[in-house]
Each structure stands twice: as structure tokens, then as C-alpha cells.
Amino acid sequence: MKLLNNVTLVCGYTYSSLDNVYAIEGLQGTILVDTGTNEREYQTILDNLEYWGLPPVSHVIITHAHINHCFNAKRFQDQGAKLVCSAPVAEALEHGGNRLIDYHSLSLEYNIRTFQKCKADIVITDNGHYVIDGIDFDFRITNGHSAGGLVFFCESEGKRLMFTGDFMGIDSLNKHATLGWNGDEEYDADIYLQELKELSVEEPDAIFPGHYQQCLRDAWQLPLNAYLRALKRTHKDFNQ
DSSP states (O other): OEEETTEEEEESGGGTOSSOEEEEEOSSSEEEEOOOSSHHHHHHHHHHHHHTTOOOEEEEEOOOOOHHHHTTHHHHHHTTOEEEEEHHHHHHHHHOSGGGOOOSOOOSSSSTTTOOOOOOSEEEOSSEEEEETTEEEEEEEEOSSSTTEEEEEEEETTEEEEEEETSEEEOTTSSSEEEOOOOSTTOOHHHHHHHHHHHTTOOOSEEEESSSOOBOSSGGGHHHHHHHHHHHHHHHHHHO
């Protein structure tokens, strides 16, 4: 489903999936954001790339190491795509283990035992700008929701786009932001709150989260809303 001229949703709720995968058109190829969970989602991605006439995948940006975002990474790498992620995520991709935790449900189809290990091609080690297939990405490394998560920005049609992975999401009716899952063994509430505060000053025109709803209008309100909702929850805990 086309979201913008050069941003296509190739996996997600529209296709009976929990996991959003985005295709960003670069100068020479397609840049995927995450890879889906299993064989079905992999095929959904391939079908949509073909349907929309998108060029071959040149890069895959992996927002974090949870298996429902990176399970198909090696499949795309074997087809020639370069994997882009932070150092902690690169370690998880190479060695596997509990950093790839599947927290959706028990499954014989996808889990850490069936994950195909792989080595990252481009490792984001610092916050800042990186040019990938002709597009300037502004990466922010986060460690609250999970170690080495990537939140990043880029420009399209004069708009500032924000891709959040599971760092933050959006209510189904776009009424407010939602907070990232807190079940990872590396989840750190204090770090997460600080990162939400740091990103609360951002005013993107559109937000593309790892699950559920996107926001293509008035998205500038959501980063601050996410921080305020987290702050309110913290104060409530203090008052109990």
C-alpha cells in the first residue's frame, strides 16, 4: 500500500500481519525497514515489491533485534541486500540467543532456534547522518525499549519522516502515542524515559511505527505526547 510517493507499506495490518515492513525507494534500489516474522510475511513482502514495481532490495534497516523484525534478514542478504543496524543488533544477528526474544506466542515456525544467523554489512555506531542509496538518514540509537534500537528520520516530498520501530507507536485512531513493549530482559525504564524526553522535541510530519497505525498528518504532536504519557505513568507509580 502506497503511503507516500517513495514509501510503501509491504507488510502489516493491511496484509493480515502484526509486523509493519516499509519499502523506501532509493536512487538505485529499495531500502526495507525490518523484514517480517516468518515465511508468510517474507512472501507478502516479495509479492508487494513486485506488485508496486519496486527495484531490487539494496539495503535492509533493522530497527531492533526482536525476532519479529529481523527473522528474514538473511534471506534478503542472500539476495544481495546489505543489512544496516546498530552494534548490539549486529551482535544479536550474528550470535542469536535470547536477544532475539519472540514475545508474541509459542511457535514452531519461527523462534530463536530457526533463526538464520548473519553478519551486518553496515553498523551504525553513533547518532548522526548516514547516506544509504542516495538518501540521507538521521539515526538515533536507543537502549530503553531494547539494546541498540534505531529511530531514524529522512526527508520525502518536503516532509520529515520518522521511523520508530517499537520505540513508540500510535493509537489505532491516531488519538495519542503508545509506548514500547517493556518485556525485554534489557528493558530499562529510566533510559527509556530519558530517550523519550530527548526525542520529544522532534516534530515530524509523518510517523511510521513497527506495528499498528501510521500517522501521515499532524504527527508533530506524537513524540511529545509519548513522553508525557510515560511521565504520567511514572508519577502514578510513585504515588501508589
